Amino acid sequence: xxxxxxxxxxxxxxxxxxxxxxxxxxxxxEYTFGNLFLFQPTHKYEWFELKGKRYVKxxxxxxxxxxxxxxxxxxxxxxxxxxxxxxASYFYPIDDRTxxxxxxxxxxxxxxxxxxxxxxxxxxxRTYKGRALDGRRNLIHQLEAEHQAISKPLNIEASHTVxxxxxQEFKKAENEVTACKLxxxxxxxxxxxxxxxxxDGKPEGFTIGEKLNANTAVLHFAKAVGPEKGLYxxxxxxxxxxIPHEYLYLNWEQDLGIEGIRQAKEAYRPIAHLNKWRIIPKx
Numbered sequence: 001x002x003x004x005x006x007x008x009x010x011x012x013x014x015x016x017x018x019x020x021x022x023x024x025x026x027x028x029x030e031y032t033f034g035n036l037f038l039f040q041p042t043h044k045y046e047w048f049e050l051k052g053k054r055y056v057k058x059x060x061x062x063x064x065x066x067x068x069x070x071x072x073x074x075x076x077x078x079x080x081x082x083x084x085x086x087x088a089s090y091f092y093p094i095d096d097r098t099x100x101x102x103x104x105x106x107x108x109x110x111x112x113x114x115x116x117x118x119x120x121x122x123x124x125x126r127t128y129k130g131r132a133l134d135g136r137r138n139l140i141h142q143l144e145a146e147h148q149a150i151s152k153p154l155n156i157e158a159s160h161t162v163x164x165x166x167x168q169e170f171k172k173a174e175n176e177v178t179a180c181k182l183x184x185x186x187x188x189x190x191x192x193x194x195x196x197x198x199x200d201g202k203p204e205g206f207t208i209g210e211k212l213n214a215n216t217a218v219l220h221f222a223k224a225v226g227p228e229k230g231l232y233x234x235x236x237x238x239x240x241x242x243i244p245h246e247y248l249y250l251n252w253e254q255d256l257g258i259e260g261i262r263q264a265k266e267a268y269r270p271i272a273h274l275n276k277w278r279i280i281p282k283x
Contacts, residue, residue: 205223216247
């Protein structure tokens with residue numbers, strides 16, 4: 001029987017892991033090195049190798065172990081052995097394209113819409129073009145008319161201040177706050193990008209994103225705290241304007257089934273909801 005060695009994901013793994021993730025050309029937010037590293041405390045991510053192919057093992061929000069194959073899947077049969085050796089229950093997250101490789105005679109598929117990523121056209125967020133987004137444009141105009149709003153490349157110290165103030169106000173999302181602090185701590189090593197927003201000279205917001213594939217950037221964190229209307233609308237637009245124009249799409253990750261987040265993300269008119277399939281062997 002083949003034996004496997006489980007390895008914690010460290011910053012030194014970025015050199016080999018990031019190219020593998022990019023070669024898959026996925027659209028799901030989990031397929032970035034930053035996501036795997038930053039949310040390792042939440043999902044207990046580890047990697048292993050079996051028969052020359054590498055996988056990431058993680059723990060779901062429902063306390064089930066899953067595997068992420070770090071290669072383009074062509075023969076699903078070879079994957080069953082990886083589940084057995086790693087004591088995982090299923091493959092996740094698998095996109096629509098890859099799901100089609102799994103024969104329904106041998107595999108069961110499940111999807112939770114609360115886990116689907118939201119995909120936007122970057123130009124839509126840059127311009128808030130169209131009647132449906134009139135309200136967002138108006139809020140930004142109001143903010144800029146009443147205050148001095150300035151965006152600068154992300155400042156770690158100022159963004160820490162915003163994050164701490166945000167947590168003190170809302171007292172929630174501890175896992176996300178932990179991941180965000182890791183992002184600020186290892187900003188350069190992770191090749192992240194983002195902006196810090198100052199309102200009347202005071203830091204009140206920041207964004208942190210990462211390259212997902214050749215034409216898509218993922219927005220990992222967007223935090224703002226302040227009394228001014230239009231702050232988040234300004235934050236999102238500024239992020240879209242600050243990234244290179246090669247990124248035609250923005251992945252804003254999932255809503256985790258939280259109704260307020262779902263409504264907020266739907267209001268920005270996503271062009272797609274990206275399914276994250278669980279692929280489960282029938283025997």
